[in-house]
Amino acid sequence: xxxxIVGGGGREHALTWKISQSPLIEKIYCAPGNAGISTIAECxxxxxxxxxxxxxxxxxxxxxxxxxxxxxxxxxxxxxRFEEENLLIYGPKKEGAILEGSKIFAKNFMQKHNIPxxxxxxxxxxxxxxxxxxxxxxxxxxxxxxxxxxAGKGVVIxxxxxxxxxxxxxxxxxxxxxxxxxxxVLEEFxxxxxxxxxxxxxxxxxxxxxxAKDHKKIYDGEKGPNTGGMGAVSPSPQIDATMKETIRxxxxxxxxxxxxxxxxxxxxxxxxxxxxxKKGPFVLEFNVRFGDPExxxxxxxxxxxxxxxxxxxxxxxxxxDVKMSGNVAVNVVAVSRGYPGKYEKGFExxxxxxxxxxxxxxxxxxxxxxxGKLVTNGGxxxxxxxxxxDIENARKEAxxxxxxIKFKGMFYRKxxxxx
Ligand code: AMP
Ligand code: GLY
Numbered sequence: 001x002x003x004x005i006v007g008g009g010g011r012e013h014a015l016t017w018k019i020s021q022s023p024l025i026e027k028i029y030c031a032p033g034n035a036g037i038s039t040i041a042e043c044x045x046x047x048x049x050x051x052x053x054x055x056x057x058x059x060x061x062x063x064x065x066x067x068x069x070x071x072x073x074x075x076x077x078x079x080x081r082f083e084e085e086n087l088l089i090y091g092p093k094k095e096g097a098i099l100e101g102s103k104i105f106a107k108n109f110m111q112k113h114n115i116p117x118x119x120x121x122x123x124x125x126x127x128x129x130x131x132x133x134x135x136x137x138x139x140x141x142x143x144x145x146x147x148x149x150x151a152g153k154g155v156v157i158x159x160x161x162x163x164x165x166x167x168x169x170x171x172x173x174x175x176x177x178x179x180x181x182x183x184x185v186l187e188e189f190x191x192x193x194x195x196x197x198x199x200x201x202x203x204x205x206x207x208x209x210x211x212a213k214d215h216k217k218i219y220d221g222e223k224g225p226n227t228g229g230m231g232a233v234s235p236s237p238q239i240d241a242t243m244k245e246t247i248r249x250x251x252x253x254x255x256x257x258x259x260x261x262x263x264x265x266x267x268x269x270x271x272x273x274x275x276x277x278k279k280g281p282f283v284l285e286f287n288v289r290f291g292d293p294e295x296x297x298x299x300x301x302x303x304x305x306x307x308x309x310x311x312x313x314x315x316x317x318x319x320x321d322v323k324m325s326g327n328v329a330v331n332v333v334a335v336s337r338g339y340p341g342k343y344e345k346g347f348e349x350x351x352x353x354x355x356x357x358x359x360x361x362x363x364x365x366x367x368x369x370x371x372g373k374l375v376t377n378g379g380x381x382x383x384x385x386x387x388x389x390d391i392e393n394a395r396k397e398a399x400x401x402x403x404x405i406k407f408k409g410m411f412y413r414k415x416x417x418x419x
Contacts, residue, residue: 001307002062005030006048006078007069008037010333010364010383011292015067016041017360018299022307029061035374036363036382048073051081058087065090065311071289074268075101075149090314092288096203096259096266099286103154103185104147106286113258115251116282118143118275120187126172129184133164140164141189146171148180152228153340157189190284192277193238196294197247200309202318203259203266206252207309210301210324211236211244212294218340220415227340228380231332231416233391234297238276247274247281255286267313296362296385297329327358330394330417331385332402336365337409339379347408349374349382359401360385376407391417 001024005016013036020028020040031054033043046053048070058066066082068074068091075097082089091097098105110117123129133142144167146154154177158164164186171181194216198209213236218224239247251272259266271287271294290298299306303323312319336343345365351374354361362385365378382405386397395417402412 001025001064001311002027003029003307004054004058004061004063004066005033005041005069006054006066006073008032008034008048009069009292010362010380011290011295012069013037013362013364014295014299015069015290017362018302019067019307019310022305024305024307029057029063031057034363034377035366035368036361038368048078049076051078054078055081055085055087058082059085064088065314067091067310068268069289071097071100071287072149074288079267088311088314090310091268092266096264096268097288099270100288101149102147103145103285104183107185107187109258109262110283113254113261115254115258116280118188118190118282118284120185123168123172123184123186124182126168129168129172129186130165132186133161133168138186143187143189144168144171145185145187146177146181147183147185148177150177150180152226153177154180155226190275190277190282192275192282194284195236195239195274195276195281196232196291197252197272197274198290198294198298199252199270199272200313200318201256201266201268201270202313202316203264205318206256207318207321208244208248208252209322210234210298211239212291212297213238214291214294215413215416215419218413220413221419225340227335229291229293229333230335230413231330231383232291232293232297233331233394233417234294234301234329237391237417243276243281247272251281251283267316293331293333293383296331296360296383300329300360300385300387301325301327325387327387327389328391328394329385329387330391330398331362331383332398332412332416333364333380333383334402334405334407334410334412335380336376336378337411339411343379344409345376345378347376349376350406351382352404354401356397358387359397360387361401381407381410
């Protein structure tokens with residue numbers, strides 16, 4: 001098979017790494033990819049949002065399956081376009097991707113189908129929103145979310161009313177996230193442990209993947225602003241077999257029923273961002289693609305080939321299952337100083353070759369410069385996944401290898417999988 005992966009971060013490196021091991025693979029391409037991906041696939045310089053060029057490429061190169069990494073192309077309709085051209089694609093069409101593309105749509109879906117989620121109110125204009133939080137109806141902290149996609153930055157946890165007022169003004173009047181912030185959701189603050197649950201579904205059946213936990217905040221002890229994710233662990237230490245069953249019964253099953261009742265077509269991954277509270281698991285958000293960095297700890301724990309599963313889903317009928325290895329996986333992300341705010345790029349990266357097959361290096365923002373040297377090219381730069389029989393050893397191995405990687409301004413959290 002000839003497979004095209006769309007995207008160029010750590011998630012796509014992990015997907016390319018896993019899929020490239022399939023005995024079915026004849027050739028694997030990635031658009032646009034990164035320096036790490038270019039060692040295992042042919043990278044093609046096409047933006048994930050340039051659907052015309054991607055379609056043209058898929059046709060000219062007889063691509064059997066396209067696998068989409070990031071959410072934006074899905075929300076903008078890449079799968080609709082590919083299907084119109086009779087090209088097989090893994091990832092939902094617009095009608096399914098809206099579950100991530102609109103928080104309001106997602107919250108209304110959850111409410112209608114009895115999926116536990118934080119209490120919420122929707123606002124279409126800043127005056128009503130400010131009046132509401134000024135009226136004394138709510139207690140702080142409270143959570144304000146831009147309705148649309150905002151690259152993981154559209155959620156503000158407000159410790160007091162003033163912060164809430166400012167967040168509303170920033171999103172709705174100053175248009176910090178453009179159209180994405182024209183409508184907002186104001187929701188109850190939930191306390192608990194976060195967890196990431198992924199399923200692969202053809203909308204009728206599904207398989208659950210190993211659970212994971214990511215660390216979203218930039219600093220140790222879950223402090224500072226939210227990032228795309230600073231590291232992850234799988235399985236999640238807070239999820240035992242009983243909790244997994246509760247999640248299946250109270251969240252995944254009602255979600256599947258909801259898809260059916262609404263007539264929403266969905267072929268791809270659903271990643272449920274959960275908060276495990278004292279009252280049980282609640283959904284914070286739906287994502288319609290694999291998590292990043294969750295994918296870097298989930299895929300290494302799956303034994304065997306995942307390509308037939310993805311292919312069968314793209315064709316519309318899920319076939320097969322996933323076999324999980326007993327190992328624990330820990331992933332730590334090294335970022336550029338300044339991230340998730342402003343940062344510099346173009347610094348040379350010193351990267352030794354891992355000597356053990358239990359250490360995997362996934363590139364995110366990296367490229368080869370004109371001299372062919374590996375340099376930084378993004379906020380999240382590179383990450384290390386270690387596999388071990390237990391969490392302590394996986395942490396030790398991941399951090400041990402990360403210490404050997406060097407670039408100017410390199411920063412990483414020291415407490416991934418420890419808190
Ligand atoms: P989301 O994009 O909705 O997953 O939100 C991003 C992050 O904000 C989550 O991973 C949580 O850390 C935090 N968050 C979102 N909603 C809530 C909530 N209702 N209560 C507490 N924290 C939340
Ligand atoms: N790690 C969170 C996400 O991929 O959205």
